[in-house]
Amino acid sequence: MLRRKLFLVVVSVLLIGLFTLGAQAQTPKYGGTFDYALDRDVGSIDPHSAHSVQRINVGLMMFDQLFTFDTTGQVVPNLVESYEISPDGLVYTFHLRKGVKFHTGREMTAQDVKFSFERLSDPRTQALGYAELNSVLGKQEFSNGEAAEITGIRVIDDYTVEIELVAPDATFTRKLAKVYTSIVGYEGIGENMEFITPVGTGPFKYVEYVPNQHLILERNPDYWQEGLPYLDQVVVHMNVDPSVQLMRYQSGQLLYMEIASPVQKLTLEADPRLRDEIVAMPGPSVQVLTMNANFPPFDKKEVRHAINWAINRERLAYNVVGGMGEPAYAPFPEDITKRIGLPEWYGYDVEKAKALLAEAGYPDGFKTELVVVANEIQRLASEGVQADLAEIGIEVEVRVVESATYTAMMNEGRVPFGNMNVGSQMSDPDEVFMDFLHSSRTPGLNRAAYKNPEFDALVEKARQTVDDQERFELYRQAAEIMMEDSPWAVLYYLKSVAAVKPELKGIEIMPTRPSLRITKAWIDR
Amino acid sequence: MQRYVIKRLLIAVPTIIGITLAAFILMYILPGDPVAILMGDVLDMRTMEMLREQLGLNDPLYVQYYRFISNALRRDFGKSYQTKRLVNDIISSALAYTGKLTLAAYIISIVVGIPAGVFAAVKHNSWGDTGTMVLSMLGICLPPFVVALLLLYVFAFRLAWFPLGGTGSFAHMILPAVTLGIRPAAMLARITRSGMLEVLRQDYVRTARAKGLSQRVVLTRHALKNCLIPVITVMGGQIGGLLSGSVVVESIFSWPGIGKVSVEAILARDFPVVQAVVLLSALVVVGINLLVDLSYAFVDPRIRYE
Numbered sequence: 001m002l003r004r005k006l007f008l009v010v011v012s013v014l015l016i017g018l019f020t021l022g023a024q025a026q027t028p029k030y031g032g033t034f035d036y037a038l039d040r041d042v043g044s045i046d047p048h049s050a051h052s053v054q055r056i057n058v059g060l061m062m063f064d065q066l067f068t069f070d071t072t073g074q075v076v077p078n079l080v081e082s083y084e085i086s087p088d089g090l091v092y093t094f095h096l097r098k099g100v101k102f103h104t105g106r107e108m109t110a111q112d113v114k115f116s117f118e119r120l121s122d123p124r125t126q127a128l129g130y131a132e133l134n135s136v137l138g139k140q141e142f143s144n145g146e147a148a149e150i151t152g153i154r155v156i157d158d159y160t161v162e163i164e165l166v167a168p169d170a171t172f173t174r175k176l177a178k179v180y181t182s183i184v185g186y187e188g189i190g191e192n193m194e195f196i197t198p199v200g201t202g203p204f205k206y207v208e209y210v211p212n213q214h215l216i217l218e219r220n221p222d223y224w225q226e227g228l229p230y231l232d233q234v235v236v237h238m239n240v241d242p243s244v245q246l247m248r249y250q251s252g253q254l255l256y257m258e259i260a261s262p263v264q265k266l267t268l269e270a271d272p273r274l275r276d277e278i279v280a281m282p283g284p285s286v287q288v289l290t291m292n293a294n295f296p297p298f299d300k301k302e303v304r305h306a307i308n309w310a311i312n313r314e315r316l317a318y319n320v321v322g323g324m325g326e327p328a329y330a331p332f333p334e335d336i337t338k339r340i341g342l343p344e345w346y347g348y349d350v351e352k353a354k355a356l357l358a359e360a361g362y363p364d365g366f367k368t369e370l371v372v373v374a375n376e377i378q379r380l381a382s383e384g385v386q387a388d389l390a391e392i393g394i395e396v397e398v399r400v401v402e403s404a405t406y407t408a409m410m411n412e413g414r415v416p417f418g419n420m421n422v423g424s425q426m427s428d429p430d431e432v433f434m435d436f437l438h439s440s441r442t443p444g445l446n447r448a449a450y451k452n453p454e455f456d457a458l459v460e461k462a463r464q465t466v467d468d469q470e471r472f473e474l475y476r477q478a479a480e481i482m483m484e485d486s487p488w489a490v491l492y493y494l495k496s497v498a499a500v501k502p503e504l505k506g507i508e509i510m511p512t513r514p515s516l517r518i519t520k521a522w523i524d525r
Numbered sequence: 526m527q528r529y530v531i532k533r534l535l536i537a538v539p540t541i542i543g544i545t546l547a548a549f550i551l552m553y554i555l556p557g558d559p560v561a562i563l564m565g566d567v568l569d570m571r572t573m574e575m576l577r578e579q580l581g582l583n584d585p586l587y588v589q590y591y592r593f594i595s596n597a598l599r600r601d602f603g604k605s606y607q608t609k610r611l612v613n614d615i616i617s618s619a620l621a622y623t624g625k626l627t628l629a630a631y632i633i634s635i636v637v638g639i640p641a642g643v644f645a646a647v648k649h650n651s652w653g654d655t656g657t658m659v660l661s662m663l664g665i666c667l668p669p670f671v672v673a674l675l676l677l678y679v680f681a682f683r684l685a686w687f688p689l690g691g692t693g694s695f696a697h698m699i700l701p702a703v704t705l706g707i708r709p710a711a712m713l714a715r716i717t718r719s720g721m722l723e724v725l726r727q728d729y730v731r732t733a734r735a736k737g738l739s740q741r742v743v744l745t746r747h748a749l750k751n752c753l754i755p756v757i758t759v760m761g762g763q764i765g766g767l768l769s770g771s772v773v774v775e776s777i778f779s780w781p782g783i784g785k786v787s788v789e790a791i792l793a794r795d796f797p798v799v800q801a802v803v804l805l806s807a808l809v810v811v812g813i814n815l816l817v818d819l820s821y822a823f824v825d826p827r828i829r830y831e
Contacts, residue, residue: 405557
């Protein structure tokens with residue numbers, strides 16, 4: 001176990017080195033086109049509605065945010081040069097970078113920050129990121145039409161903006177790193193706040209978007225990070241079937257391809273020339289089984305514990321899902337688990353699981369149904385779980401449902417036993433515990449209908465604790481309570497897997513959404 | 526004839542209203558909330574409420590249906606929930622692509638299917654006949670996604686004669702059109718063959734031969750024309766099939782057509798797009814059926830519409 005971990009750490013360090021230092025060791029070359037194939041259409045290129053990882057990654061190419069994420073999921077200043085937080089944690093003063101230009105050539109100022117944040121919070125925008133600034137003073141009044149502006153956002157001068165919150169918000173700077181809170185130029189926004197054209201300050205400028213076909217971007221020569229980007233052009237190809245992406249990658253038409261299925265990964269691994277081009281980095285999610293205590297036999301804690309002990313996570317992650325996962329023993333995505341430093345809960349112990357089942361009054365097991373969304377990895381994982389639970393006498397019938405139906409069933413809290421992907425956009429424990437486990441989120445994302453006032457109180461307190469060390473301690477305590485209650489059986493961390501041709505250098509894969517940054521990417525040809 | 530057409534058009538009105546109403550109700554009965562799908566795995570109740578209000582989803586069902594019908598009569602289908610683009614733009618662009626592909630596939634099916642059927646009938650019980658029929662059986666049995674991937678692998682990936690999916694040139698259209706055309710071509714070949722076999726035994730064909738007419742004239746003018754009725758019926762039905770059956774082909778070849786648009790809209794419960802697609806399909810199918818019925822009179826002068 002320890003040796004394997006050590007090995008993984010070494011490999012990760014090497015890989016990160018490969019992608020960051022590797023790019024610096026050689027002198028980057030300018031020029032070239034980055035072809036990015038998506039299996040669907042981005043649908044919209046309005047960053048304030050960028051909810052899917054595809055939209056977010058594309059949004060990051062054209063737009064900047066006040067903060068941004070690095071490859072380890074840490075938040076770092078971006079359009080902000082420096083900032084101060086008042087001792088009570090309520091007032092943030094941001095000093096903006098000077099000389100940042102929109103793609104129209106106009107300089108970005110504090111007014112643009114205020115404009116962007118008010119557009120995001122205006123119901124007419126119908127932005128999916130509408131809730132991002134809920135903690136800002138005066139946001140509710142503005143959104144309800146009771147105020148003409150968000151009073152908590154104050155422009156001090158061209159390069160200074162002050163934002164006042166209603167209550168301390170530990171993830172506020174992280175929220176300002178999401179593509180949802182991108183700074184947009186008013187030139188691209190209509191009278192009724194509708195999105196007309198992308199006007200950002202990002203590394204690439206918008207050229208053309210033909211829905212369902214392609215999006216073309218070109219190098220922004222006035223980009224504020226000097227000398228960047230290296231690439232001349234980005235072409236995002238929409239609706240490219242994964243099997244066709246694979247052929248395009250094999251024939252060299254694509255230098256980069258996201259791998260979403262174990263079959264694709266195995267196909268590449270089978271080819272000795274392509275095997276070494278596969279990159280697996282910590283991803284932004286963890287896969288779990290939800291066990292809703294409102295339904296027997298999941299009302300018995302021993303049953304939930306038994307299921308936790310019965311799962312062979314190593315087999316699941318390395319074999320069943322073809323190495324797309326990493327065994328998980330804590331309730332967060334991989335990078336968060338490492339950052340807060342959590343212990344490991346529940347190993348693989350069939351005898352213990354059997355004993356717990358007998359203790360709960362089910363010595364011969366029981367029959368149950370596991371609800372899974374129609375997705376290859378999740379279906380495979382569910383079959384793995386089915387096999388593991390059969391060992392302790394639990395007969396599982398896997399029920400695969402289409403995604404909209406799955407979402408409806410799960411959100412209504414109607415599913416006793418389900419398979420769920422717990423994703424974090426900004427790599428923060430708050431998102432996971434607050435959105436997926438707080439009792440106020442039922443019905444909603446708290447699909448196990450978990451309810452423990454002690455847990456709720458810790459999570460609420462953590463949200464208002466700005467000091468990270470103190471905050472992480474609260475999460476460690478909350479995790480202890482939650483893992484003992486076991487509303488979930490944590491299965492594996494989902495990896496961000498991609499294939500990258502050796503001539504493509506400097507791309508950054510992040511454990512957040514956005515998951516891909518190409519600002520420093522270049523092609524060695 | 527005129528009265529018949531008017532009668533048929535009048536019947537079409539309740540048919541189309543019925544179809545849209547059924548589709549409307551079905552979409553609302555289906556589990557799945559368009560707003561929850563829009564939000565993905567970030568569910569904020571206040572955002573959802575704001576979106577429902579903005580999208581008019583809080584109104585009673587009959588108000589929503591009335592709004593849809595009255596706007597549809599003005600050819601206004603609103604905006605897609607997912608992309609906020611005008612449904613009219615989405616549909617017209619997708620339809621143009623599907624139309625092109627369908628037309629190409631249709632031409633392939635006729636140019637290949639009918640001559641193959643005639644050939645098989647003329648060479649009845651020969652190796653040529655058996656070979657043609659085996660090929661046509663394969664064409665019917667092979668699922669389009671298998672054909673699509675096979676063609677892509679061989680002609681685009683291995684031989685690199687054609688692009689690996691996408692749009693932009695005539696070459697982009699060939700593989701998807703062939704994939705889409707194979708099945709109707711195979712069906713046409715079989716129907717033409719059986720029709721021809723039937724007709725070739727008729728006295729008037731023997732008479733035509735006895736008159737000393739050339740094989741070509743006998744086949745085209747006397748035989749083929751008389752076995753066209755079932756062929757036209759099949760061809761008419763196939764347009765509907767081609768329009769809706771192209772989902773898989775469009776997906777694999779990244780062809781931005783209506784099939785892909787409708788499937789995505791249904792999965793996302795994007796009601797405005799789904800409604801417009803349903804209405805459009807109903808119009809197309811009703812229209813084509815009418816055209817097929819009318820074309821019988823042209824092919825067979827004995828058929829009269831009173």
